[in-house]
Amino acid sequence: MTAARERRSTIHVSPRLTAATAGRVLRQLRHDHRTIAMLLVLPSLLLGLLYLLWKDVPTLPGQASVFDRVGLTMLGIFPFVVMFLVTSIAMLRERTSGTLERLLTTPLARLDLLLGYGLAFGLAAASQALVTVGIATTVYGLDVTGSIALVVLIAVADAVLGVALGLLASAFARTEFQAVQFMPVIVLPQFFLCGLLVPVDRMDGWLQAISNVLPLTYAVEALQEVGWSATATATMWTDVAVVAGAAVLALALAAATLRRRTS
Amino acid sequence: MDAAITVSGLVVDRGRRRVLHGLGFAVPPGQVTGLLGPSGSGKTTLMRTLVGVQQVRSGEVTVLGEPAGSPGLRARVGYVTQAPSVYADLTVRENARYFASLYGLTSREADAAVADVGLTGAAGQLVNDLSGGQRGRVSLACALVGGPEVLVLDEPTVGLDPVLRVELWELFHALARAGTTLVVSSHVMDEAARCDRLLLLRDGDLLAHSTPAQLRADGRSPDLEEAFLTLVRAREEVAA
Structure with missing residues (x-):
């Protein structure tokens, strides 16, 4: 066995194979023009709807307007929801088309595949966030005290979390019908309890306890921190770390569900 | 020369059903071994076992001196x-280049594999827009691109026109001459004649492991299908 062959056959993560896989996923996306258009434009249009909804609602002096508060939060929720859905369907396709089984017979490690998806959709989410944040702050006049770059960073972290949970959820779906129904199961409870509808400290104790273990809560808190503070706060960095940690945990669990040998 | 693939006492269950009942055989290197048998005889399960994606109840499968998978x-x-x-x-x-990159190879090898399966003219087309037979050849190109020493092909010629089928079999024999070990499954007996060796599978049992010439002699017929039937009947008489 040659040294090159030994190196190729290791089961550890390879940056080269991860990048090749991310490139492949992005090329698949590139052929799907409508999906690209929807990814880039849809969140801005929905945000516009919210802007028009609250345009004429008066704001109490010294408080953030409803749109500033909700719009900012939505910048973190859109990428999470969209990437969760896109990834769970993409991974399910990989399973049902036989390409997953084939990939598992090649030198590609399971984590290479998952990280490749994370990288590809993370990049897609970054483009989406740049468009959405750009339009929100210029056209809709969304007021953010902190750095716009931090808003984009948090949006990308949320997207990667969505990707990781989508990869994990797809393991439990046999059909597309099942896969799309994991969206309400995984996403809606997190949305209800994330602190946007009711601030977390005003929830019942047991609801707070649940909210505190759901990663989206931290994503929303991070955005709220950027919303009021001109500089990055320690709380915000902790929140971002929690979101990233949850994404890594979900990826590890997803890797464990990818069985090379099946019955 | 050592066998490229050795299988002994291979038992595979899928659900509660036993699919393979203790198979044992060896596949010589650098030859085209045909895996023949009707639909449902366990061909795909056996091939999945050879590449290491099938859960195995018991038995040993060795490929190129290492446990399968x-x-x-x-x-x-x-x-x-x-x-x-x-x-x-x-x-x-794009498909060929992605699979090439998984083996550490470049777009040059990918384009060569696409040419090997006769799809250079369609290289820029989406797989979605191709015919079923063309898709099958893309799939084949993505396996050829890595230059494997053992190539396991599950019904690679289904739905192909006769000219293409002959071309693919020529390609398989060219690969074998260059040292590749091929295991090719088929459910049509006229392809059996193109193989160097044959494994006949029926209901998860190995009915015969021989060469086309030997099978014709054993089954007392120049027609391989007829010879196969004779062997099946002889086996059933013994069992009865």
Whole structure:
């Protein structure tokens, strides 16, 4: 066995194979023009709807307007929801088309595949966030005290979390019908309890306890921190770390569900 | 010369059903071994076992001296599933280049593999826009690209026109002459004549392991299908 062959056959993560896989996923996306258009434009249009909804609602002096508060939060929720859905369907396709089984017979490690998806959709989410944040702050006049770059960073972290949970959820779906129904199961409870509808400290104790273990809560808190503070706060960095940690945990669990040998 | 593949006492269950009942055989290197048998005889399960994606109840499967599915084998064994397993939303070339990159190879090798299966003219087309037979050849190209020492092909010629079928068999024999070990499954007996060796599978049992010439002699017929039937009947008489 040659040294090159030994190196190729290791089961550890390879940056080269991860990048090749991310490139492949992005090329698949590139052929799907409508999906690209929807990814880039849809969140801005929905945000516009919210802007028009609250345009004429008066704001109490010294408080953030409803749109500033909700719009900012939505910048973190859109990428999470969209990437969760896109990834769970993409991974399910990989399973049902036989390409997953084939990939598992090649030198590609399971984590290479998952990280490749994370990288590809993370990049897609970054483009989406740049468009959405750009339009929100210029056209809709969304007021953010902190750095716009931090808003984009948090949006990308949320997207990667969505990707990781989508990869994990797809393991439990046999059909597309099942896969799309994991969206309400995984996403809606997190949305209800994330602190946007009711601030977390005003929830019942047991609801707070649940909210505190759901990663989206931290994503929303991070955005709220950027919303009021001109500089990055320690709380915000902790929140971002929690979101990233949850994404890594979900990826590890997803890797464990990818069985090379099946019955 | 050592066998490329050795199987002994292989038992595989799928659900509660026993699919393979203790198979044992050896596949010589550098030859085309045909895996023949009717639909449902266990061909695909056996091939999945050879590439290490099938859970095995008991028995041993050794490929190129290592247990089937070992990490060290993944760059040395190629597998083409029965249904084309490539990305329908990528072009032929993009599919081949992705699989080439998984083996540490470049677009030059990818383009050569596309040419080997006669798809250079369609290289820029989306797989989605190709015919079923063309898709199957894309799938084959994605396995050829890694230059595997063992190539496991599950019904690679289904739905192909006769000219293409002959061309593919020529390609298989060219690969074998260059040292590749091929295991090719088929449910049509007229392809059996093109193989160097034959494994006849029926209801998860190995009915025969021989050469086309030997099978004709054993089954007392110049027609392989007829010879196969004679063997099946003889086996059933023994069992009765």
